[in-house]
Amino acid sequence: MTLLPEKRMNPTSPKFPERDAAPLKLDTFADRLRIEQEVRESRRERQRAEQCNTANTPERRIREWEELHALHLPLEPSHPLLFAVANGTRLSIAQIRVEQSARAALGPRRIDNEAVDLNVYTPKHCAP
Numbered sequence: 001m002t003l004l005p006e007k008r009m010n011p012t013s014p015k016f017p018e019r020d021a022a023p024l025k026l027d028t029f030a031d032r033l034r035i036e037q038e039v040r041e042s043r044r045e046r047q048r049a050e051q052c053n054t055a056n057t058p059e060r061r062i063r064e065w066e067e068l069h070a071l072h073l074p075l076e077p078s079h080p081l082l083f084a085v086a087n088g089t090r091l092s093i094a095q096i097r098v099e100q101s102a103r104a105a106l107g108p109r110r111i112d113n114e115a116v117d118l119n120v121y122t123p124k125h126c127a128p
Contacts, residue, residue: 044068052090061089062099075104 050056051064062073065088074081077097086093 058091058095065089
């Protein structure tokens with residue numbers, strides 16, 4: 001008869017033996033989803049901190065806000081979204097308008113070599 005080595009039991013969970021310390025092993029799909037969610041939340045927290053960090057330039061803070069919300073800064077000086085950007089970045093409306101002016105001076109943004117007016121959305125299939 002062969003004797004098996006005795007397994008140590010976790011005192012907080014007597015049904016399951018302790019596992020050896022090994023690299024992170026994802027036992028289930030749910031574990032993987034949980035870890036991916038934690039990574040996303042960590043990234044969003046970093047972005048929230050960066051968009052308010054006074055050590056960053058207004059341009060950088062606005063770019064962090066844009067990335068966090070997946071939106072572009074509107075170029076219209078009276079757009080209502082400017083107040084949300086100001087609140088999220090802790091910038092004044094005047095500082096945001098300075099960034100708007102700087103971006104407007106660069107000309108229209110280009111996506112796939114096509115000029116894009118971000119104040120008006122027209123799907124490609126609706127364009128004249």
